[in-house]
Amino acid sequence: MNNRIASLERKISLSKGQKEVDLVIKNAKVVNVFSGEIHQSDVAIADGIFVGFEGSYDAKKLYDAQGRYMCPGLIDGHIHVESTFLSPREFSNVVAMHGTSAVVCDPHEIANVLGLRGIDYFIQSSLGLPVKFYFMMPSCVPATDMETSGAAILGKDMREYMDRYPELVIGLAEMMNYPGVISEDKEILSKLIAVGSRPKDGHAPLLSGKSLDAYIIAGMGSDHECTNLKEAIEKLRKGMHIMIRQGTHEKNLQQLIPLINDFNSFRMSLVSDDRDPIDLEENGHLDYLVRTAISCGLPPIRAIQLASINTARYF
Numbered sequence: 001m002n003n004r005i006a007s008l009e010r011k012i013s014l015s016k017g018q019k020e021v022d023l024v025i026k027n028a029k030v031v032n033v034f035s036g037e038i039h040q041s042d043v044a045i046a047d048g049i050f051v052g053f054e055g056s057y058d059a060k061k062l063y064d065a066q067g068r069y070m071c072p073g074l075i076d077g078h079i080h081v082e083s084t085f086l087s088p089r090e091f092s093n094v095v096a097m098h099g100t101s102a103v104v105c106d107p108h109e110i111a112n113v114l115g116l117r118g119i120d121y122f123i124q125s126s127l128g129l130p131v132k133f134y135f136m137m138p139s140c141v142p143a144t145d146m147e148t149s150g151a152a153i154l155g156k157d158m159r160e161y162m163d164r165y166p167e168l169v170i171g172l173a174e175m176m177n178y179p180g181v182i183s184e185d186k187e188i189l190s191k192l193i194a195v196g197s198r199p200k201d202g203h204a205p206l207l208s209g210k211s212l213d214a215y216i217i218a219g220m221g222s223d224h225e226c227t228n229l230k231e232a233i234e235k236l237r238k239g240m241h242i243m244i245r246q247g248t249h250e251k252n253l254q255q256l257i258p259l260i261n262d263f264n265s266f267r268m269s270l271v272s273d274d275r276d277p278i279d280l281e282e283n284g285h286l287d288y289l290v291r292t293a294i295s296c297g298l299p300p301i302r303a304i305q306l307a308s309i310n311t312a313r314y315f
Contacts (some may be wrong), residue, residue, distance in 0.1 A: 013042075014051040020058045021046040028065040033072055033309040036301050043070065071304060073101020074286040075108050076199065076272050077311040078174070078243050081122070081133075082109040083274035088122060092129040094277075098284040101302050104315060105175045106173035106201070108117050108138035115151030119161065123168060132307055134315070136201060137161055139191055139249070143176065154187070155194035162198065162200055170315055171199035177311035182214050199315055208234055216240060222314065224273055232259050236267060241314045243271040244306070246289045248279045253289065257296045265302055269311040 013019045023045040030041045044052040044059065059072035066286075081091050081103070084273035095103075096150065110118035119135070125135035141153040161169045171193040177183060192200065204212065205227070216238055223242035226232035227250075236242050246253040249271060260268060270289040284291075286307045293303040 010047075011049075011051065014046045017044075017052065017055060019046075020060060021051060022059065023061045023063065023068065024057050026062060026064045027067055027279060028070040029067060031069055031071045031304055033301065033305045036305075038069070039152045040067075057219040070100060072296060072305045072308040074100045074102040074290070074304075075311040076100060076286055076307075077222075077269045077314065078245070078271040078273050079103050079105055080107070080109050080274055081105050083106065084277070084280065085277055088126040088133060089129060092126075092131040094280050095285040096130040098280075098287045100285050100287075102132040103136065104134045104136060104311070106136050106138060108143075108173060111138045111141045111153060112148055112149050112151055115153065116157060116161075117222040118151075121250070122187075123165060133168070135165070135169045136171050136199075137169060137195070138173050139175045140177050146196060153160075153188040158191060159194045160193070171195060172201065174201045174203035174224070178202075178207055178211075181218050182211050183227065189218070193213050195219075202240065206231060212238060223269060224271055227293050228255055229259060232256050236264060241274075242268045244268055245271055246292060247273045248276045251272070253292055258299060260298060260302070260306075265305065266310055267312070268306055269314060270303070270307045271311075294315070 001176060004177055010019070021044045025043045025045070028041060028043055030043065031038055041053050043050060044057040058152050061297045081088060084091050086094065103120070107119050107122045110122060122134060136159040138153055140149055142149055158172065172191065172248055199221055200219045202215065202223040203225055204215055204223055205225040207215060208231070212234065222241040222243055223235050226235060226242060226243050232242050242259070244253055244256045270286060272285065272289065275285060292304065292306050294300050
C-alpha cells in the first residue's frame with residue numbers, strides 16, 4: 001500500500017510540474033482522439049506515460065516538434081504474428097517504424113503445433129520490445145476434433161495463463177467453433193466460463209438470425225469476419241464490436257466503410273488479421289489501413305480513432 005501511495009504521489013507531483021519529467025515535446029500538433037480535434041500543445045512525459053499538456057515543465061530532455069503532428073500509437077486488435085513469418089522481435093522492429101505501439105495477438109497457429117510451449121515462447125520473446133504485445137488465449141486448439149497435431153488447450157489452461165499473466169493475457173481469442181457454441185458443447189462452454197468477464201473475440205462469418213443471437217449471448221463481443229454491409233449491420237445492431245479487416249489476403253474495408261457514422265464509429269476498429277512481410281515492407285501496417293480508410297472518404301481523425309482508442313476501449 002505504501003508503495004502505491006508513493007507512486008501516486010509521484011505522478012501527481014510530476015503533473016503539477018514539481019518534479020523534473022523525462023521528456024517534453026514542444027510545439028506539437030496533437031491529434032486528439034478524445035476530443036476529435038488537432039490542437040497545438042507541449043506534452044510532458046515521465047515514467048513512460050503522459051503527465052501533462054499545459055504550462056512549462058523542467059525536463060531532462062527537450063524535443064521541438066516544430067509543428068509536426070503527434071499521433072497516438074496505433075493498436076492492431078487482431079493479428080496472428082506467426083502469419084508474418086517474423087519473430088516477435090523482428091515484427092516489432094518493422095511495425096514500430098509505422099507507428100504501431102501495441103498488438104493484440106492470437107497465437108493459435110503456433111499453439112496448434114507446440115501447445116502451451118508455443119504460447120510461452122511468444123510471451124517471453126515479446127517482453128521488452130518497442131511494441132507492446134497482448135495475448136488472447138487460443139480458443140480452438142486443436143482447430144477441429146479431426147486434427148492430430150498433438151496439442152490441446154483446455155479451459156483450465158486458459159484460466160491458469162490469465163492468472164499467471166494478468167496484464168498480458170487479456171481474454172479469449174476468436175471462437176471459431178461457433179457451431180459448438182450454438183449446440184452447447186460442454187467443453188466449448190467451459191472455455192467461455194473460464195475466461196469470466198474478460199473480452200471474448202468472435203469469428204462467425206455470415207452467421208445471422210437466432211444462431212447469431214445465441215452466439216452473442218454466450219459472450220462473444222467482437223467479430224472480424226464481416227465481408228458485406230448487411231452482415232456488419234446485423235452484428236453491430238446486436239451489440240458486437242466490428243473489427244474491419246484489411247490484411248494481405250482479406251480486404252473488407254471498402255465494403256464496410258459506409259457502415260461508419262457519427263453515432264456508431266466508437267463500436268469499430270481497424271485490424272489487419274495478418275500482413276505478410278512483403279506487404280509490411282512495401283505498404284506498412286496499421287498506418288496503411290488508416291491511409292486507405294481516409295482515401296475511402298473517412299475523416300482522418302476518425303480513421304485514427306478506429307486504429308487506436310476504439311481498440312483500446314474494447315479490450
